Amino acid sequence: MASADASNRQWRFARECLQELDRALGRLAGRPRGLILRTGDAVRVLEQIHQTHGIAALWAHQEVGNDWTFQRDRAVRCWARERGVPFHEIPQDGVIRGLQSREGWRDHWDAEMRRPLVPEPPELQVAPLPSDPLPESVGDDACPLAQRGGRSRGLALLRSFLSHRVRSYARGLSSPLTAPSACSRLSPYLTYGALSLREVVQATRRAIEQASSDPKFAGRLRSLQAFEARLSWRSHFVQRLESLPSIEFEPMHPALANDRTQVDPALFEAWAQGRTGYPFVDACMRMLHATGWLNFRMRAMLTAFACYHLWQPWRAVGLHLARLFVDYEPGIHWSQIQMQAGCTGISAFRIYNVVKQSHDQDPTGAFIRRWVPELARVPAAWIHEPYRMPPELQRQYGCVIGVDYPAPIVAHELTARAARQKLFEAYRTPEAKAISEQLLQRHSSRSRREPRHAPARAQQLGLFDPS
DNA sequence: AGTGCAGTTGACTTT
DNA sequence: TAAAGTCAACTGCAC
Numbered sequence: 001m002a003s004a005d006a007s008n009r010q011w012r013f014a015r016e017c018l019q020e021l022d023r024a025l026g027r028l029a030g031r032p033r034g035l036i037l038r039t040g041d042a043v044r045v046l047e048q049i050h051q052t053h054g055i056a057a058l059w060a061h062q063e064v065g066n067d068w069t070f071q072r073d074r075a076v077r078c079w080a081r082e083r084g085v086p087f088h089e090i091p092q093d094g095v096i097r098g099l100q101s102r103e104g105w106r107d108h109w110d111a112e113m114r115r116p117l118v119p120e121p122p123e124l125q126v127a128p129l130p131s132d133p134l135p136e137s138v139g140d141d142a143c144p145l146a147q148r149g150g151r152s153r154g155l156a157l158l159r160s161f162l163s164h165r166v167r168s169y170a171r172g173l174s175s176p177l178t179a180p181s182a183c184s185r186l187s188p189y190l191t192y193g194a195l196s197l198r199e200v201v202q203a204t205r206r207a208i209e210q211a212s213s214d215p216k217f218a219g220r221l222r223s224l225q226a227f228e229a230r231l232s233w234r235s236h237f238v239q240r241l242e243s244l245p246s247i248e249f250e251p252m253h254p255a256l257a258n259d260r261t262q263v264d265p266a267l268f269e270a271w272a273q274g275r276t277g278y279p280f281v282d283a284c285m286r287m288l289h290a291t292g293w294l295n296f297r298m299r300a301m302l303t304a305f306a307c308y309h310l311w312q313p314w315r316a317v318g319l320h321l322a323r324l325f326v327d328y329e330p331g332i333h334w335s336q337i338q339m340q341a342g343c344t345g346i347s348a349f350r351i352y353n354v355v356k357q358s359h360d361q362d363p364t365g366a367f368i369r370r371w372v373p374e375l376a377r378v379p380a381a382w383i384h385e386p387y388r389m390p391p392e393l394q395r396q397y398g399c400v401i402g403v404d405y406p407a408p409i410v411a412h413e414l415t416a417r418a419a420r421q422k423l424f425e426a427y428r429t430p431e432a433k434a435i436s437e438q439l440l441q442r443h444s445s446r447s448r449r450e451p452r453h454a455p456a457r458a459q460q461l462g463l464f465d466p467s
Numbered sequence: 468a469g470t471g472c473a474g475t476t477g478a479c480t481t482t
Numbered sequence: 483t484a485a486a487g488t489c490a491a492c493t494g495c496a497c
Binding site for chain 3: 297
């Protein structure tokens with residue numbers, strides 16, 4: 001495996017995208033296959049092709065990936081310079097390399113998204129080069145319920161989302177029960193480039209126009225606007241990693257840098273495998289294991305539970321989740337992990353109450369029963385906190401705590417309170433506040449509208465809320 | 468009919 | 483898309 005954030009479920013998705021691209025390019029070239037694939041060290045592969053055929057120029061998308069892709073691209077740039085091969089990298093998603101100030105960034109993003117799509121070429125000439133086979137798998141993480149890759153599936157999802165699923169978007173995205181169908185599910189297609197952000201934004205804007213002009217579709221206007229806003233937040237976070245690549249390894253704000261550095265193997269594994277004794281947390285983790293996807297709010301809750309209630313290091317937490325997300329996108333991921341772990345110093349701390357979320361998002365317990373079969377017979381009254389059941393009920397419902405299902409690994413109210421205290425102490429000092437101010441200037445968004453409660457909230461840390 | 472009071476709601480603050 | 487606490491305004495009800 002190339003790096004600690006990579007997993008076979010991601011590779012399988014990418015592989016399916018490549019296979020479909022291969023066939024599509026083949027059609028343009030009038031052959032069964034159109035893609036020439038090479039595996040191995042990028043510089044060595046390029047050098048070999050250059051030796052045998054001569055490379056006139058390199059064209060690539062400008063990737064904002066992890067440190068591994070960054071180092072690879074640096075090596076390729078270096079090689080291309082040495083060999084006198086022009087290397088063109090095309091900026092993606094409105095992200096700007098070498099950005100100095102966030103001023104005007106939103107307008108730049110708007111303009112990028114308005115530019116016309118590049119048309120498909122009428123035909124293609126494929127060089128007569130041999131192609132390596134695609135590796136079958138890069139690990140044993142099968143994830144059979146994961147989304148399948150390929151542009152046609154991405155387009156079908158885009159159509160179904162904008163034509164009808166978007167109606168339940170605003171209402172359905174918070175609960176893990178409704179989110180799988182209410183959310184667009186386009187994220188992995190955007191991550192792997194099977195769909196372009198620009199084509200998704202443009203399709204969304206057409207739907208917004210339709211909803212604005214046709215009363216029949218007026219009801220979905222809010223959802224569509226919320227969706228477009230999230231697409232722009234997506235670029236915002238990728239931009240953050242582009243501008244501050246250290247956030248993959250170092251906390252943005254040093255206030256807690258020397259705290260929370262040790263993994264507690266028992267607590268961490270219980271969280272990582274969905275055995276915390278909190279049914280809603282465990283159901284979310286197990287759904288993620290099984291499907292490779294979870295809605296945003298529940299991702300945030302899992303992260304907060306690990307980093308606040310269990311006080312585990314954000315990077316270990318982030319790596320585990322990265323491997324489980326089929327749609328792992330480094331820029332979004334590390335920005336979000338740091339925010340939800342309280343490492344940025346420029347966002348409000350969100351310490352979720354996992355029992356409250358359980359009641360709010362899964363009132364009947366249907367979601368828990370689906371993913372935590374140990375609790376299948378426990379009625380709604382006890383399912384959120386089965387450890388409160390009297391022993392005779394535990395026996396009656398076939399779920400003895402500590403035997404059939406674990407007891408809670410921490411007392412969530414106590415550990416939440418402790419985390420809150422530590423956070424506010426760490427960020428209260430004048431030095432910490434000064435650093436927050438600097439980070440805010442450089443890496444927060446510039447909203448076109450004034451924040452609603454600017455004066456009151458400026459006192460606090462929570463100026464900026466992406467959601 | 469007006470008063471007292473428990474309980475609710477919503478805006479806002481604190482952690 | 484935090485949660486919990488505070489407080490004032492409001493509501494429904496008993497008397």
